[in-house]
Amino acid sequence: MTPAPTLAFPRSQRQLLGSVIDSSTSLLAEQTHDIVRFAMGAPNEDLMPIAALDDAFASQRSGRFDYGDSAGEPRLREQILRLVGETEVATTDDRLLVTTGGMQGLDLAFKLCVDPGDLVIVEAPTYTNGNATALSYGAEVIGAPTDAHGLIVDGLPEIVARAGRTPKAIYTIPNFQNPMGVTLTRERRVRLLELAERWGAMIIEDDPYGLLRFGGEHVASFAEIAPGHPLVFQVRTFSKTIAPGLRVGWIDVDPELRQLAISAKQAMDTCTGVPAQNAVAMFLENGHLAPHIERLKPIYRERKIAMRRELERAFGDRAVATDPDGGFFLWVTFAGALESIDTEALFTDALAEGVAYIPGPAFTTDGSMRNSLRLCFATSSPERIAEGVDRLARAAALAVPGAGLPTVGGSS
The missing domain is CATH 3.90.1150.10 (Aspartate Aminotransferase, domain 1)
Incomplete structure (x- = not known):
């Protein structure tokens, strides 16, 4: 045989x-x-918030099981615009793309910003799925030390010098970092933006926990420091603030990059689940999140x-x-x-x-x-x-x- x-x-x-x-x-x-x-x-x-989510799902009527806009349901994007304007700094609809959880946001970030063999700097330690996603696109991943104030940004030039080339992306979880729980200081965020501009590197800013501050003082986000910066790829999710099983998040990126992200998403899943998007939108419309x-x-x-x-x-x-x-x-x-x-x-x-x-x-x-x-x-x-x-x-x-x-x- x-x-x-x-x-x-x-x-x-x-x-x-x-x-x-x-x-x-x-x-x-x-x-x-x-x-x-x-x-x-x-x-x-x-x-x-199980009861409020049950009500939101139950109240949906026509179109709830149809395909949706690849960029996200308009009513949800409207609510995200309002939320971002209240909690960070106002953004625009041409920068937003609703994703299937934060993980799809990370996947889009590395897919669009990294070619095989490119250097990606990550925090050491960092979210294991962030490392895994970068590696899945063929990146060479180097960990950079962290301390009680987050990524040690002033150490990055030495890491880059040893590598002999500049990074295509820098992956950071600036607020209550996973796994350490530390927060990147404002001074280090400003310095990281400076280095990203010098190297032409994308800052992939993963921020699932930013709204969950229960102590200390607010630290300005990259968007507050440099609104609309083309080298900041923001990844957000409702998994940690509402419920992880919803699998609803979003990215906020330069409009040109957003168009590429829509095309990439259409090759993944066409659209994020419409029932979950509408439920989250209604949850936000009814003022339940705050x-x-x-x-x-x-x-x-x-x-x-x-x-x-x-x-x-x-x-x-x-x-x-x-x-x-x-x-x-x-x-x-x-x-x-x-x-x-x-x-x-x-x-x-x-x-x-x-x-x-x-x-x-x-x-x-x-x-x-x-x-x-x-x-x-x-x-x-x-x-x-x-x-x-x-x-x-x-x-x-x-x-x-x-x-x-x-x-x-x-x-x-």
């Missing part, structure tokens, strides 16, 4: 890495025991404080956590007697103990930051956070016997 021919996949297929974060959803669904879920970056269902976000802010602040408190109780100085002013995440780095912990290896024991997180190497380009991990505080109540941290501490004690961890077993 003649053997079946072997399919030769394109070389680009080798760079399709998938998402450690998204894969965790399937992994958790397979577990039969109780899991405290610090892994996925999403609100719990009790924090989603009070909903105001409800979320104190809850997320309470949960962040609870998680930092419980980490201090359970680990003392053996775990160092960031202290964000908004968003969903803490970045935790094991130190002292626990510095040798590999969070990828620890994950199996932690899951067996009943707690899930995302290991640090998932957010890097080189598999480094092995003694760090990301915890989402937004999903869990303070009581569940205490239980989850106890479980994490038990797993750490198994990994490093004799590390001198304080006794765990409940919040003090």
Whole structure:
């Protein structure tokens, strides 16, 4: 019998890495025991405006299941224009394109701005799906260090000099960064714009969390600093502010680039789901977003404080956590007697103990930051956070016997 021919996949297929974060959803669904879920970056269902969304979906009538405008439903674009004008700086309809979630916005950004072999600078650590999307288009991705004030922008010229060429794109999450929770200062944003202009590099600004500030002072966005700048590709989403399952977001870009993005989107999915667009539009038209976000802010602040408190109780100085002013995440780095912990290896024991997180190497380009991990505080109540941290501490004690961890077993 003649053997079946072997399919030769394109070389680009080798760079399709998938998402450690998204894969965790399937992994958790397979577990039969109780899991405290610090892994996925999403609100719990009790924090989603389910009743208002149900009303919005139920009230739709004619045309709700038709194809829609590839640029987005006009009523939704109108509401996005109003929202952006109220929260940042006014934009125009010829800059907007509604996307199927923030991830499609990132896909369009890298598709339009990056050719195979181009240099892309990302934050280290950064959102794993951002890295994966850049790599899927053949980019050479280099991570740049971050600190408590975000990307260390003044270090970029040295990175570029070592690379021997300038970047085509710089990917940044400026507000309550994923995974660290840190915020890029205004001074660094101004400097990044200067470098982008010098190099002709696109700043891909991914901002899912900007509206979720529960502490500190507002930091001007790139749009507020340089309105309509042609080298800023803004990616936004309603996934973190309303509900992730809606898969509705948008991009705000130079009008010429927007036309290319529409053509690219038409080759992907024709249009973002019309029922979800109309539901979000009605949710915004009815004035639900602002009070909903105001409800979320104190809850997320309470949960962040609870998680930092419980980490201090359970680990003392053996775990160092960031202290964000908004968003969903803490970045935790094991130190002292626990510095040798590999969070990828620890994950199996932690899951067996009943707690899930995302290991640090998932957010890097080189598999480094092995003694760090990301915890989402937004999903869990303070009581569940205490239980989850106890479980994490038990797993750490198994990994490093004799590390001198304080006794765990409940919040003090």
